[in-house]
Amino acid sequence: MTVIDSARRAARRPLSTWRPVGRQRLVRLALRSRKVLLVAAVTGAACGLAVAAFERLASAGVDAVFRLPLAAQAVAPGLGVLLAVAIRQAGGRAGAETTDAYIHAFHDPRPRPDLGEVPVRLLASLATLGAGGPMGFEGPSAYMGAGIGAAVQRRLSRFFAPDESKLLLVAGAAAGVAAIFKAPVTGLVFALEVPFQEDVARSMLLPSAISAAASYVAFAAAAGTDPILPVAGRAPFNLVDLGGAAVVGLLAGVLARVFIAVVRRAKDMSGGRRPYLRAAAAGAVLAATVLAAHALSHEPLALGPGYHALRWALSPERSVPAVLALWVIRMVGTGATVGGGGVGGLFIPLVIQGALVGRAVGGVFDPANATLFPVVGMAAFLGAGYRVPLAAVVFVAEFTGRPGFVVPGLVAAVVAQLVMGRASISPYQVARRAGHLERRLALPLGAVVDAEARTVPPDATVEELFWQHLVANRSRAVAVVDGAAYLGMAGADDVAGVERAAWSTTAVAEIMRTDLPVAAPAWSVADAVAAMDEGGTDVLPVCDEAGFVGVVTAEGVVRLDDILRRATG
Numbered sequence: 103m104t105v106i107d108s109a110r111r112a113a114r115r116p117l118s119t120w121r122p123v124g125r126q127r128l129v130r131l132a133l134r135s136r137k138v139l140l141v142a143a144v145t146g147a148a149c150g151l152a153v154a155a156f157e158r159l160a161s162a163g164v165d166a167v168f169r170l171p172l173a174a175q176a177v178a179p180g181l182g183v184l185l186a187v188a189i190r191q192a193g194g195r196a197g198a199e200t201t202d203a204y205i206h207a208f209h210d211p212r213p214r215p216d217l218g219e220v221p222v223r224l225l226a227s228l229a230t231l232g233a234g235g236p237m238g239f240e241g242p243s244a245y246m247g248a249g250i251g252a253a254v255q256r257r258l259s260r261f262f263a264p265d266e267s268k269l270l271l272v273a274g275a276a277a278g279v280a281a282i283f284k285a286p287v288t289g290l291v292f293a294l295e296v297p298f299q300e301d302v303a304r305s306m307l308l309p310s311a312i313s314a315a316a317s318y319v320a321f322a323a324a325a326g327t328d329p330i331l332p333v334a335g336r337a338p339f340n341l342v343d344l345g346g347a348a349v350v351g352l353l354a355g356v357l358a359r360v361f362i363a364v365v366r367r368a369k370d371m372s373g374g375r376r377p378y379l380r381a382a383a384a385g386a387v388l389a390a391t392v393l394a395a396h397a398l399s400h401e402p403l404a405l406g407p408g409y410h411a412l413r414w415a416l417s418p419e420r421s422v423p424a425v426l427a428l429w430v431i432r433m434v435g436t437g438a439t440v441g442g443g444g445v446g447g448l449f450i451p452l453v454i455q456g457a458l459v460g461r462a463v464g465g466v467f468d469p470a471n472a473t474l475f476p477v478v479g480m481a482a483f484l485g486a487g488y489r490v491p492l493a494a495v496v497f498v499a500e501f502t503g504r505p506g507f508v509v510p511g512l513v514a515a516v517v518a519q520l521v522m523g524r525a526s527i528s529p530y531q532v533a534r535r536a537g538h539l540e541r542r543l544a545l546p547l548g549a550v551v552d553a554e555a556r557t558v559p560p561d562a563t564v565e566e567l568f569w570q571h572l573v574a575n576r577s578r579a580v581a582v583v584d585g586a587a588y589l590g591m592a593g594a595d596d597v598a599g600v601e602r603a604a605w606s607t608t609a610v611a612e613i614m615r616t617d618l619p620v621a622a623p624a625w626s627v628a629d630a631v632a633a634m635d636e637g638g639t640d641v642l643p644v645c646d647e648a649g650f651v652g653v654v655t656a657e658g659v660v661r662l663d664d665i666l667r668r669a670t671g
Contacts, residue, residue: 137261139312142273145254146313149247149277150320156224156246157282157325160239163232164406175234175402176392179439180385182233186226187381187443193222198372198445200227200241201296201488204248204275205530208268208297217256220249223445230444234405236391236435240282241447244293247278247317269306276310277317279449284327285500286311286318292449292493299489299524299531344513347478350463351514354456354482355521361433361455362487362527365448368441369529377443384442391435398427404435408454415461416476422465429458448527449484453497456483474510477502481511486518487527547625551644553652557583558592560611567610568597579641582614586649590614591641620645621654630654 167178190196196219197203203223227242251274255262262269272293280289290311294302371380388404395404395411403411411432415425436451460479477498485494491512498511558571558580571580572594579593592614600608619633621644634642640656 138266138269139309141254141258141261142270142309142313143316145251145270145274146277146280146316147320148254149250149274149313150281150317150322151324152246152250153243153278153281153317154321154324156228156242157239160228160231163228164234167232167234167405168402168410172393172396175396175405176389177385179230179234179236179388179392179405179435180382180442182230182235183384183388183439183442183444184378184381185229185233186445187377189226189229190222190443190445191377193219193225196222196226198223198226198440198443200245200445200447201449202528202530203245204271204293205297205528207248207252207271208303209530209532217249217253220246227445230439230446231407234402235388235439235444235446236404236406236408236432236451237439237444237446237448238407238450238453239447240279240449242445243278243282244275244447245278247274247276247281248272250274251277251313269309270313272303272306273310273313276314280314281317281321283497283501284318284322285497286314288493288497288500289314289317291496292488292490295490295493296488296528297531299526302492343474344510346463346475347510347513348517350460350475350478351482351517352521353463354459354479354514355486355518357429357455357459358452358483358486358518358522359525361452361483362525364433364437365440365527366529368437371441372443381442384438384444387438388435388442391431391438395428395431398424398431403428404431407450408432412454412457412476415458416473420461420465422462425458425462425465429455429462432458449488452484452487452527453480456480459483474507477507478510478514481507482514482518485515486522489519489522489526489531491515491519547621547623547627547630547644547654550627550630550654550658551623551652552655552658555581555653557581557650558610560584560589560609560614562610563606564597564600564608564610564613565605567592568594568605572597577641579639581641581643581650581653582610583650588620588643588645588650590616591618591639591643593641618643622646623651 167175170178186198190198199206200223203219224242224246231237231239231242248271251270251272254274255267255270276289276293278289279292280286283289290307293310293314294306297303374380391404392402395402399414401410401414403414411428414420415428432451432454436448439446440448456479457476458479460475460477460482463479464475480501481491481494481498484497485491488494494515495508495512498507556571556575556577558567560582567580571577577593579591582589582592589611592610596613596615597605600613618639619637619642621630621633621642623644623646625633625644630642634640634654634656642654644651644654
């Protein structure tokens, strides 16, 4: 009976004979999905409570700094940065990234991110923010949520499929942002959108949504539902105001590039040597910003995440030059904090900078509409900085509670995106989700190394090489290894250059090739493919400091499903 006949007989089977198997699979899938969603909800609630505790501690520190004399206010943020650096150094030189760490973990091919630095970075962020550092609470909140999610998934990995290795990482980040802003939809959209510049992580939508909602409920139960920054008035707008929104978007895009350049340069500086000297220099700059803001307003506008500065700037009597001066002061302060090694978020600094830009444009364009343009500036600057236009518009809608701000905010965000090009405040963002092949090529080389590959000693004969290695193992080339030392490669093409009568008297060492590239275990699959192409070989030896490790073959690289199974299984 042919295969076609078997298929036809199977197709004629009654439908009832197929149902038990299908029903069992559906039941198993439903039970697993229900458990995953339940775990996501519990994770979200835990994140909400953790963020509430973090926010209370950091806010208490900022409030205490606001009550200090001017001299103490000038010194406080620098001391916070110095303490943050000390904490990071004591914790094994932990990094200063928060949101960036989440984005990096999202794209890391390893199924489980390193969780050892989470407590260290959170303590460092409390030191930075509690001392009045001009950064946001949302970065540590997202990072804490991602860390909680990853830890929970590590504990309950049996509930998740191999391709869901980052599910609770994303759900936890969404929960962290949702809690700190009291905006569950913003947390959801931001966590899904921020890993990419032109895409979203769609497959994680439902668990992240449930986690964000549970986090908001838990945070609200502990900290209340009062808005972070009440926005007065309505958003009446006409075509002239929409034109003004486009102007805000254009200016926000240009200034966002300046702000991003400053912050990216500060990030590069923060990873250099002499961390305490850098922290001291940052403290001097921060003290200068505090004094400059006091000279401008007699208020501590350079301290904290910036809500107090925004309230000051929104007052109708503030002049446009004063608002722009505050914009420069806040940018310098944020850059100094990042460059000195402080730990905090950049979401809110972008929002505040955007609101100040909008306030300055509104002061020139339409002074009577004091609310519209600052809100539009928030959407434009945030969307441009993190390349998250959807999250920016959603944030404006939830932040203000007025849907009338959405349309002009969307106009400004789109214009700002066009100005930004490929620039982003995060170095770990990618343009879009990689395709099937691209994802595999980004895997570490260990996913395709054949560590059990047979080798041939240099004193073996060509006769032995041909019959015992090439023919018996159906290999085109074999690594020549003496003990643990790699010497070269010998293959069918090399054997063809030796007369048949001399096979039994010619040693492999005489015909092996030593000019082929050698891969290191730290390479990616893409690096190995490029090396094989450049060297014109289908077999690539892999060596480390101890000697020969194995080989990578073109056939092994092509087996993408097997690569994925090894990397995530």
